[in-house]
Amino acid sequence: MLCDDLRGMFYIALKDLKAYYFKAPNISWGILFPFAFILAFAIRNPGDLRLLVPGLLALTVLFGTSSMEAIVIVFERRIGSLERLFLAPVRLPALLAGKLLGGMAFGLTVTLVVLVISLAAFGAGGTNWLLLVLALLLSATAFSAMGAFVSVAVKEVFEAQTLANFIRFPMMFLGGVFVPLASMPGWLQILARFLPLTYSVEALRAALSGGAGRMAWLDLGALAAFSVVLFWLAVHTLARRME
Amino acid sequence: MTESVHVTGLTKIYPAAKGRPPLRAVDEIEFTVQEGEVFGFLGPNGAGKTSTIRMLTGLSRPTAGKAQVLGLDLASDLPRIKKRIGVVPEASNLYDELTAFDNLVFSMQLYGVPRAERQPRAEELLRRFRLSEKRDTPFAKLSRGMKRALTIAAALAHRPPLVFLDEPTTGLDVMSARALRGMIASLRDEGVTIFLTTHYLEEAERLCDRVAIIVRGRIVALDTVDGLKAQASGRPTVEVTVAGEEGRTETLRSAGDDVEATLRQALAQAGGRRVLAVNTLRPTLEDVFVRLTGLSAEVMLVEKGKK
Numbered sequence: 430m431l432c433d434d435l436r437g438m439f440y441i442a443l444k445d446l447k448a449y450y451f452k453a454p455n456i457s458w459g460i461l462f463p464f465a466f467i468l469a470f471a472i473r474n475p476g477d478l479r480l481l482v483p484g485l486l487a488l489t490v491l492f493g494t495s496s497m498e499a500i501v502i503v504f505e506r507r508i509g510s511l512e513r514l515f516l517a518p519v520r521l522p523a524l525l526a527g528k529l530l531g532g533m534a535f536g537l538t539v540t541l542v543v544l545v546i547s548l549a550a551f552g553a554g555g556t557n558w559l560l561l562v563l564a565l566l567l568s569a570t571a572f573s574a575m576g577a578f579v580s581v582a583v584k585e586v587f588e589a590q591t592l593a594n595f596i597r598f599p600m601m602f603l604g605g606v607f608v609p610l611a612s613m614p615g616w617l618q619i620l621a622r623f624l625p626l627t628y629s630v631e632a633l634r635a636a637l638s639g640g641a642g643r644m645a646w647l648d649l650g651a652l653a654a655f656s657v658v659l660f661w662l663a664v665h666t667l668a669r670r671m672e
Numbered sequence: 673m674t675e676s677v678h679v680t681g682l683t684k685i686y687p688a689a690k691g692r693p694p695l696r697a698v699d700e701i702e703f704t705v706q707e708g709e710v711f712g713f714l715g716p717n718g719a720g721k722t723s724t725i726r727m728l729t730g731l732s733r734p735t736a737g738k739a740q741v742l743g744l745d746l747a748s749d750l751p752r753i754k755k756r757i758g759v760v761p762e763a764s765n766l767y768d769e770l771t772a773f774d775n776l777v778f779s780m781q782l783y784g785v786p787r788a789e790r791q792p793r794a795e796e797l798l799r800r801f802r803l804s805e806k807r808d809t810p811f812a813k814l815s816r817g818m819k820r821a822l823t824i825a826a827a828l829a830h831r832p833p834l835v836f837l838d839e840p841t842t843g844l845d846v847m848s849a850r851a852l853r854g855m856i857a858s859l860r861d862e863g864v865t866i867f868l869t870t871h872y873l874e875e876a877e878r879l880c881d882r883v884a885i886i887v888r889g890r891i892v893a894l895d896t897v898d899g900l901k902a903q904a905s906g907r908p909t910v911e912v913t914v915a916g917e918e919g920r921t922e923t924l925r926s927a928g929d930d931v932e933a934t935l936r937q938a939l940a941q942a943g944g945r946r947v948l949a950v951n952t953l954r955p956t957l958e959d960v961f962v963r964l965t966g967l968s969a970e971v972m973l974v975e976k977g978k979k
Contacts, residue, residue, distance in 0.1 A: 430751055433784060440781040448769040509765035513826075515731055517782040518755040671731070 430520070437519030441527025442534060449501055450535040459496065459539040463488035470607050479551045483633035484606035487626055489543045490568045491597060494536030498576025499593040502528060502667075504586050515671065522664050525577055529660065532573035533566075540565060555639035560649075564632035567652035571625040574659035581667040605630045625655040675740070676834050676865040677705035677728065682737035684723045684889075697723040699889035700737065705867055707833075710860050712880030713869040714961070720889040721869035722762065725836050728867070729759050742834055755783065758827035758835040762842065764819040768812035772803055772822050775811055776829050783830035797825040801855065817848025824855065834865045841875060853879060877957040885964055893964045900960045909953040912938040915946040925953075 449455075467485045471478055505511035514524050544565075548556075579593045602608075603617060604626030610618055621627045628648040635645035684698040698720040705711040713721045726732040728739060730750045739746040741753045766775040776794040785793065798804045801821040806814060814822065820840065827835055840856065841849035856879055860866060870876050876883050877897055884894040893900055909927045912935075916922040924941045928934035931952060939947070 433751065433755070436784060437782055440778065443781075444767070444770070444778050447774070448767050508768070509761065509763045510767055512731065512761060513765060513779075514782075516729060516754060516759050518751050518784075519782065520751070 433518045434520055434523035437514075437517060438523050438527035438530060441514060441519070441524060442530035445501060445528065445531030446534060449497055450531060455497060455535070456539065459489065459493040459535070460542060462492055463543065466601070481607075482547045482551060483630050483637055485547065486540060486544060486565070486633050487568060487604070487629040488601065488606060489540045490536050490565060490629065491572045491600075491626060492536075493539040494532045494569050494573040495576035495579070495593060495597065497535065498528065498532035498573050499579040499589045500586055501531075502577060502580035503583055503589045506670075507586065521668055521671075522660075525660070525664055525667060529570065529573045529577055532576055533569040536569045536573065537565060540569075555637075557636045557639050560632065560640075560645055561636035563649055564629065564636050564645075564652075567649055567656065568625070568629035568632070571629070571652045571655040571659065574656050574663060575625065578659050578663040578666065581663050581670060600624045600626045603627070625652060628652050628655070674707040674743075675704045676707045676742055677703075677711075677867065678740040679703050679728075680738050682724065682727060682739055683735045684720070684727060684732065685735040697889055698727070698734075701886070701889070701891050703884055703891060703894055705834075705865060706882075707865050708860070708863050709881040710856070710866040710868055710879050712876040712883040713867065713886060714871070714873065714876045714883050714957075715869075715886035716871060719886045721886060722838055723889075724886075725759075725838050725867070725869060729757060729836055730754055755830075756832055756834065758830070758832035760824050760827045760835065760837045760840060762838045764816075764823040766811045766819070766823055766826055769810060771808045771810055772798060772814065773807045775822065776826055779826040779829040785830050793829060797829060801825045802851075815848075817844050817851070820844060820848065820852060821855070824852070828859075828864075832864075834867070835859065837866060837868045839869055839871065841870070841872065849875075873957045873961055883957070885961060887965045893960070897957060900957065900964075901955045903960065903964075908934065910934045910938045911949075911951045911953055912942055912947060913949040913951075914942045915948055921948060
């Protein structure tokens with residue numbers, strides 16, 4: 430049974446990448462959108478651009494993983510093709526994990542492009558590579574799970590887009606991408622602690638500055654916790670919707 | 673003979689929602705499907721056909737009752753059952769963005785068909801369903817009949833011994849529906865067990881070895897097509913067509929236990945007019961349906977049309 434689940438996960442992810450993700454508009458949008466935001470911020474607030482790289486990477490992972498992820502499941506449910514997966518010998522958590530894997534693979538591929546450009550521009554000196562890889566992986570998992578949860582929580586594609594943006598945009602401004610968390614009012618800092626993007630930005634900042642302190646590992650722990658909770662919520666919601 | 677499906681007391685109740693009372697969609701039904709037969713599930717829209725298929729294929733949980741599929745218990749062996757059945761839902765639901773070939777290969781990947789067998793099997797299915805020319809065409813660009821054929825092909829990709837077909841010809845033009853019926857008949861000839869739901873009386877009569885008629889969640893009759901006809905009417909009917917006035921024709925019908933006596937009676941009604949044709953009529957499945965359900969045969973089409 431585990432073998433069926435693992436095989437199902439892999440091929441569902443592969444099918445999603447082929448059918449939905451690796452299309453020209455998605456790729457360009459996934460890269461251009463975070464760049465445009467960061468560029469707009471940099472023009473308004475000139476300074477050390479290097480400091481914006483962790484936020485740029487975090488935003489790229491966020492939008493790369495969750496944009497299509499939030500749509501794919503609800504879209505397939507609308508046209509009936511999700512039912513094909515329910516009929517296959519793959520258990521529900523594995524089915525959803527396959528969906529997550531597709532979103533993660535796409536988000537990480539796009540982020541890799543942005544990472545290479547950033548490192549080429551600013552240099553890779555002092556980067557904690559292990560922390561960087563773990564931070565990117567766990568960020569992708571958490572954001573992909575968030576996208577999946579959004580997708581199973583709604584009935585229509587436009588609702589998924591609205592809900593995803595309702596979550597992502599405030600998170601973008603509160604998660605420490607543009608403004609350091611420490612400079613925000615106390616109550617906003619508390620609110621930011623409930624957002625996975627905050628931990629993603631912090632972990633990436635620590636990784637790129639060569640730091641690997643206790644806080645960075647706590648950030649990774651928080652991202653892992655978000656991943657588990659959001660994935661569990663998505664599985665539960667989808668199971669309920671199936672009835 | 674081995675049973676492919678054995679159902680006892682199967683019930684599905686949908687909970688109350690949006691001011692509607694709970695709906696008893698399937699009400700303690702019992703039946704068996706023998707290995708190698710085409711078992712028809714005939715009933716109007718909302719009778720409980722799709723709800724039954726959804727329960728037997730693991731898409732929905734029964735409220736009560738038990739079922740065994742291919743000798744495995746539905747409640748405890750669902751993953752193993754899923755591996756050995758093929759399901760064709762009412763709507764053709766393959767992936768629009770994938771080609772005909774890729775859709776078949778993906779089905780085989782999900783069901784664990786070995787890598788070396790996938791391509792030859794996909795080509796074989798495309799040939800069989802006359803889709804070879806559309807091998808590299810995205811599913812979205814196929815005609816409705818082709819989409820239906822490919823959806824059936826995908827359900828057969830892993831060679832399941834039992835296939836559930838939910839309204840396979842609904843919405844198809846006459847030629848496509850006819851071609852698909854031919855394909856379903858050839859599957860039966862290969863020994864595949866088929867559980868077929870339909871609201872087309874003619875389709876059930878043509879394809880099914882046995883038919884269960886379901887109305888409002890309950891099976892009201894279950895027998896071979898001939899057995900059902902015998903239940904509906906034991907009295908043969910004789911139809912005599914005679915020449916009428918001004919070149920018109922008139923049809924006279926008489927029913928009775930003795931064909932010869934009934935024919936004499938019909939000829940007596942003709943009153944010396946020229947006899948143009950004489951036919952003995954056997955009841956159709958439509959007659960059976962009307963008699964057993966109290967519904968008109970048209971209700972099947974009218975209700976489906978409203979959907």
